[in-house]
Amino acid sequence: MSRLSAAVPPWLAHALRAQRGPVPWSAVVRGALAAGPLLLVAVLSGRTSVGVVAALGAMLAGINDRPGSRRAAVRRLGVPALAGAGGLLVGSYAGQHVGAVTLTLLLTVLGLLAGAVSAVGPVASGAGTQLLVAAAIGAGMPLPEPGWQRALFFVGGAGWLLVLRLALPTPGAIAGDYRFDGERDAVGGVYDAVAALLEAVGGSDAPGRRVALTAALDHAQDALGGPRLRPYASSAAERRLHAQYAAALPLAEAATALAWAGEAVPARAVEGPRRLAVAVRTSTHTGPLPAPARSAPALRALDDALLHAADTFDRGGDDSALHTRRRTVTSLARTVLGSAGREYGLRVALCFGAGVAVAQALHHARWYGSHAHWYWLPATAVFLVKPDLGPLASRVICRAAGTVLGAVLFAGFAALLPRPAGLVALVALCGALIPVATRHFAAQTAVVTVLVLSLVMVGGEPGASWSRIGETLLACAIVLLVGHLPALGQRGGGVRARLTHAAEAAHVYLAHVLDDGTTDDRAGRWTLRREAYRALAEARASIDLAAAELPALARHAEGTDEVAATLERLVDTTTACAVQLDDNGRLTPEHTERITALLDELAEGRERAGLVVKEGQALPVPLAG
Numbered sequence: 001m002s003r004l005s006a007a008v009p010p011w012l013a014h015a016l017r018a019q020r021g022p023v024p025w026s027a028v029v030r031g032a033l034a035a036g037p038l039l040l041v042a043v044l045s046g047r048t049s050v051g052v053v054a055a056l057g058a059m060l061a062g063i064n065d066r067p068g069s070r071r072a073a074v075r076r077l078g079v080p081a082l083a084g085a086g087g088l089l090v091g092s093y094a095g096q097h098v099g100a101v102t103l104t105l106l107l108t109v110l111g112l113l114a115g116a117v118s119a120v121g122p123v124a125s126g127a128g129t130q131l132l133v134a135a136a137i138g139a140g141m142p143l144p145e146p147g148w149q150r151a152l153f154f155v156g157g158a159g160w161l162l163v164l165r166l167a168l169p170t171p172g173a174i175a176g177d178y179r180f181d182g183e184r185d186a187v188g189g190v191y192d193a194v195a196a197l198l199e200a201v202g203g204s205d206a207p208g209r210r211v212a213l214t215a216a217l218d219h220a221q222d223a224l225g226g227p228r229l230r231p232y233a234s235s236a237a238e239r240r241l242h243a244q245y246a247a248a249l250p251l252a253e254a255a256t257a258l259a260w261a262g263e264a265v266p267a268r269a270v271e272g273p274r275r276l277a278v279a280v281r282t283s284t285h286t287g288p289l290p291a292p293a294r295s296a297p298a299l300r301a302l303d304d305a306l307l308h309a310a311d312t313f314d315r316g317g318d319d320s321a322l323h324t325r326r327r328t329v330t331s332l333a334r335t336v337l338g339s340a341g342r343e344y345g346l347r348v349a350l351c352f353g354a355g356v357a358v359a360q361a362l363h364h365a366r367w368y369g370s371h372a373h374w375y376w377l378p379a380t381a382v383f384l385v386k387p388d389l390g391p392l393a394s395r396v397i398c399r400a401a402g403t404v405l406g407a408v409l410f411a412g413f414a415a416l417l418p419r420p421a422g423l424v425a426l427v428a429l430c431g432a433l434i435p436v437a438t439r440h441f442a443a444q445t446a447v448v449t450v451l452v453l454s455l456v457m458v459g460g461e462p463g464a465s466w467s468r469i470g471e472t473l474l475a476c477a478i479v480l481l482v483g484h485l486p487a488l489g490q491r492g493g494g495v496r497a498r499l500t501h502a503a504e505a506a507h508v509y510l511a512h513v514l515d516d517g518t519t520d521d522r523a524g525r526w527t528l529r530r531e532a533y534r535a536l537a538e539a540r541a542s543i544d545l546a547a548a549e550l551p552a553l554a555r556h557a558e559g560t561d562e563v564a565a566t567l568e569r570l571v572d573t574t575t576a577c578a579v580q581l582d583d584n585g586r587l588t589p590e591h592t593e594r595i596t597a598l599l600d601e602l603a604e605g606r607e608r609a610g611l612v613v614k615e616g617q618a619l620p621v622p623l624a625g
Contacts, residue, residue: 036428
């Protein structure tokens, strides 16, 4: 695949690339027990339409059912489900009581709001998507139940999957309280990532291992920081995991400083973090840990961090802080109303609104015959405009291919399977396949297409496989057109907004480290370091996505990758400075010269990339030690 990726354009290579990893069997089991059984109960009780709505709620929740902790799953599944219920409620009543023009305008405004809110983060993006998809279904799928009942059963279907996520143990989770298996795996992954970075110090793999460490820390923060009834960890097992996570932060800091120095470390230095990772996953004591030599500031910091971690693991710790700060209402509003929110909101509104308008025109022209199921086109447009699923061209190719494959497969199944029992079984099978199919957008589209067509046929609608292909191709054309239209404001606003946020976070972190009055505030420093690295990871992901767009779109993000690389080196250097200051309170000429050079390089890169530095936010120049 790597040779193929080098031989084809980036936008096509992305469409051919799939995620890898072990089969998430626990999610497969949950998927099999969600939509299919709900539909079966409804069919047996004579309330088929109720089962269709509940199964749709379970299906959309299943798309968001990703690996992680149970606590994080509450937000990841629950918030989009509530947004979907709201969209279904609005769409149902609007579809029944307003005309085509008013309905189109209303759903377009809804698309603008949902798109702007999606810029806040992954959960908000999932909520915005479900809001619009459910609104289209509510307006375009005639059902006998009133809107409030549809919303209630939709939430019930998603809630059933969430109950399964919270109640069923993960296969192989035999150590400690199984409720925290996701947290244990996430925290253990941090120690494994520290060990991997130490192992790569001095080699060409070190930068990639540092990025992997950032991803592991982000994942652990998210796993431990889900919603809770109390503002603190309420059980001994959870407090222990929080303390073990906090003990990993100085280890990560020391490992980053060693990677910055570039001198290979003794092999025994890697053994300590690996044993800590095993101890986290098995809920056992670490035993004696091999101590590295204390011949350099970063090695002394690593030794001290290992001793602190060993004490935390053996005696328990009271440091339950996750070293993260809650986002304020002001910062959330700034994101929604900023360039990223405005640009994405406008594109979602145009794509969704155009999809509704075309679907309404086809509906009144009786393209759908005597049936009123016109929701497929605008719902498809929502998924196509969603950047989380890949570059625009890749999304279009995968959606079209997946819909054709799914429609062909369903036509074959519908001709062979008994009704409704065979279709209910097909829904259960597709529910089980969704967690695996999410690794590639075309595969996910094919599975979802088969599932939705099965639900529609169980609900009394005749086969609509071939019309779905036509509607999907229309949605692809709409999104491709709108995606290349000039937007209000600067193109590439999402990339620039994330990169600017990363630069601001780097500024705050560097200023904190260089201020002699704050070098003793390690907890505050670790919080700022986590924010800087997380912001950098988000910016880098956005830049990589933009680079895989068609040339007409990719050119708007030119130069941003160089700025991100400079910021990464700057934050790494700041971390090395923090370790140096902890050791003897003075920076070496190498540290000050490196930071000064990086600040100059960053200023030049931001100017070339068109990134504006706000007044009062110039990065500080360090004083020589």
